[in-house]
Amino acid sequence: MKKCYRRLTAALCSAALLCPGTFNLTAGADDPAQTYNYDLWDEAVPSQAGYIAERSVSGTDLGIKGFDEPSDIFCDGETFYIADTKNDRIVTADADFTSAGKVYTSFTMPDGSATALSKPRGVFVSQYTGYIYIADSENDRVLIAEKDGMVVSEIRRPDSELYTAPTFKPQKILADKAGNVYVVLGNITTGAAMFAPDGSFAGFYGANRVQPTSERLGSFFKNLFLTEEKKSRKARNVPTGITSFDIDGDFIFTCTSSSSQQTDTVKKLNAAGRNIFAYYSATFGDYTPVYDSTRNIAFSPSITDIDISEDGCINCLDYTTGRIFQYDEECNLLFITGARSNQLGGFTSAAAVESRGERLYVVDSVKDTVTVFRETSFGAAVHRATSLYNDGCYEEALEPWYEVLRRDGNYRRANIGVASALLRKGDYKGAMKYAKRGGSPDIYNEAFEGWRREFIKRNFAYITAGITALAALLIFRRRRRRRLSAAEKDTGKEEAPT
Amino acid sequence: MMDLSERQWVKHAVTHPVEGFEDMRWKRSGSLKIAFLIVILLFFGQIFHSRLYGFQFGMPPEKTFNVVPYLVKSVVVFAAWTAGNWAVCTLLDGEGTARNICIYSAYALVPYIVQLYINVVLSHILIQDEAVFMDAVSLIGTGWSVVLMFSAVRTVHQYTPGKTVLAIALTIAAMLVMLFLLVLFLSLIQQIWVFISSVYTEITYRIRT
Incomplete structure (x- = not known):
């Protein structure tokens, strides 16, 4: 009886461990984040943490007055720039993020007068021109200044026929190599406003598309029969606007925080405004909406x-869950970090993310802090393997991938990486094994082709002998049967007369 | 003439799409046992085709194996076909009995089932570039089964070709009606069950207090 009871508890324990979806395994007792990843069937499985929250930095930690609703952070390599919105200032911090540097509250105009900021929401520093670009939202302007505080130029609401919106509220800002300025504006759904280096309006860039749903299709047919008056009172079909963006070399990455939209949540735009991710079958954010049982709401990701980090990884900050989803340049999910909580490593209202080297910096506009995440050794292994793999050095990536697999056997990308490397090396059997685990029929196909070729080469004699023997057997049987039936007929004839 | 064993009759019916079933009908042959065996083979064939397929042609569709969809796709659909065909053709002056409909329909499925098994084996020998051979096998097997099914329905009820087409269309409609009734029935049963269980809970609460 006792034995039976013990067996039952063992079974229950293993069932609880195996049961998917109910895991509560956290990386550490002090880490509020549930680190997980997605398996072949897009189900969440526990995984190792790629990043771990190191510390949370407030304004007073930096030696200045505390932040008040900071909304953007930018790093130009050595210095951090934080748009401290409610304090109407831009704060700089050193590379270690331990002490504040210069704090910009007002700038000097070319004519010598001072001009103060009002609710700056976005900040960017161009590595090409060296200017600071500020989305000075309540002043309805974009401020371009030198690092010593001298204003270079100012962009206000363009006086153009293309620009029809009455307001001009810059939210986020960046500048490209050529000095063109891109501004995300509040309440504008036609994309980011683009300004030439001389400050003239050059049109909109990278508008999102309307998601093609059945509802949209239905309203299209309905509109055919509606009068103009009725149409004007209906909800309009407009795509969601861009929420934020970042630039990496020649490409601009945009995201939208709409939780109702599934298309164009994250885009990679080239200079012509074409979305390179349009043909990727990638989902950004959680696959299945997070369900909050206390409030009976399902949260869709809202990025x-x-x-974009220096090695090309894409960090997406999800407001609803407070999670950072990191993807490699090919849109493969690497890590999920962060949570919605009050502890270190969780966020109440995540606003902006920035990366520098092996660290991630996340701004929370309600907690008024910047949380610093450090890459774990697991994260370092994955990053090393991924960058080698994406550069095409499959064989060099083999060792790092094995290292990743030793730490997390469920890590899907590692299986694919190992399969590719083994395939390159000519170990077809091994490549087939790992391709199967990684869920890549295409790599399996190539490996199988090689394995089949080698198998036939090795066993050619046996195969030909087998086929010949089979053919001989068939011919022999047919002949014998024919002979037998002929004999039967003969006997039948003989018997007939009697 | 035509003194064939039951197993030979299967071969004869399958390899003679036009006359095979007529011969079988004439000799009053066909075994219900073999028909059931064929349906069971269909069931396993579908499982193998889904779960044991070569990995280079795609991943198994689901993470955990569930037998119910396969049971529905083979046994239940076949039963619905037989019942529907019997019901429709009784009204349309068909001569077939339920037993014969079952036997003839099952025999007509043989090429399709063979195709399933052949493709499972081929999928472990061929690569993606050679998938056209498997497509060909699948097309031939399925097409042959369709022709045989037509012939089976025509023979078992002694219909003209036009009436056979009508009967098949009505049979499919009947299957859909059955599906609809099943869903209706299940939802009703569920509601009754909810009612009974809530009454039971209510009573247990009363007793306790």
């Missing part, structure tokens, strides 16, 4: 900020 509020995007950042």
Whole structure:
């Protein structure tokens, strides 16, 4: 009886461990984040943490007055720039993020007069021109200044026929190599406003598309029969606007925080404004909406900020869950970090994300802090393997991938990486094994082709002998049967007369 | 003439799409046992085709194996076909009995089932570039089964070709009606069950207090 009871508890324990979806395994007792990843069937499985919250930095930690609703962070390599919105200032911090540097509250106009900021929401520093670009939202302007505080130029609401909106509220800002300025504006759904280096309006850039749903299709047919008056009172079909963006070399990455839209949540735009991710079958954010049982609401991901790290990884900050989803340049999910909580490593209202080297910096506009995440050794292994793999050095990536697999056997990308490397090396059997685990029929196909070729080469003699023997057997049987039936007929004839 | 064993009759019916079933009808042959065996083979064939397929042609569609969809796709659909065909053709002056409809329909499925098994084996020998051979096998097997099914329905009820087409269309409609009734029935049963269980809970609460 006792034995039976013990067996039952063992079974229950293993069932609880195996049961998917109910895991509560956290990386550490002090880490509020549930680190997980998605398996072949797009189900969440526990995984190792790629980043771990190191510390949370407030304004007073930096030696200045505390932040008040900070909304953007930018790093130009050595210095951090934080748009401290409610304090009407831009704060700089050193590379270690331990002490504040210069704090910009007002700038000097070319004519010598001082001009104060009002609710700056976005900040960007161009590595090409060296200017600071500020989305000075309540002043309805974009301020371009030198680092010593001298204003270079100012962009206000363009006086153009193309620009029809009455307001001009810059939210986020960046500048490209050529000095063109891109501004995300509040309440504008036609994309980011683009300004030439001389400050003239050059049109909109990278508008999102309307999601093609059955509702949209239905309203299209309905509109055919509606009068103009009725049409004007209906809800309009407009795409969601861009929420934030980041630039990496020649490409601009945009994101939208709409939780109702599934298309164009994250885009990679080239200079012509074409979306390179349009043909990727990638989903950004959680696959299945997070369900909050206390409030009976399902939260869809709402990607509020995007950042491209130096090695090309894409960090997407999800406002609803407070999670950072990191993807490699091919849109493969690497890590999920962060949570919605009050502890270190969780956010109440995640606003912006920035990366520098092996660290991630996330701004929370309600907690008024910047949380610093450090890459774990697991994260470092994955990053090393991924960058080698994406550069095409499959064989060099083999060791890092094995390292990743030793730490997390469920890590799907690692299986694919190992399969590709083994395929390149000519170990077809091994490549087939890992391709199967990684869920890549295409790599399996190539490996199988190689394995089949080698198998036939090795066993050619046996195969030909087998086929010949089979053919001989068939011919022999047919002949014998024919002979037998002929004999039967003969006997039948003989018997007939009697 | 035509003194064939039951197993030979299967071969004869399958390899003679036009006359095979007529011969079988004439000799009053066909075994219900073999028909059931064929349906069971269809069931396993579908499982193998889904779960044991070569990995280079795609991943198994679901993470955990569930037998119910396969049971529905083979046994239940076949039963619905037989019942529907019997019901429709009784009204349309068909001569077939339920037993014969079952036997003839099952025999007509043989090429399709063979195709399933052949493709499972081929999928472990061929690569993606050679998938056209498997498509060909699948097309031939399925097409042959369709022709045989037509012939089976025509023979078992002694219909003209036009009436056979009508009967098949009505049979499919009957299957859909059955599906509809099943869903209706299940939802009703569920509601009754909810009612009974809530009454039971109510009573247990009363007793306790």
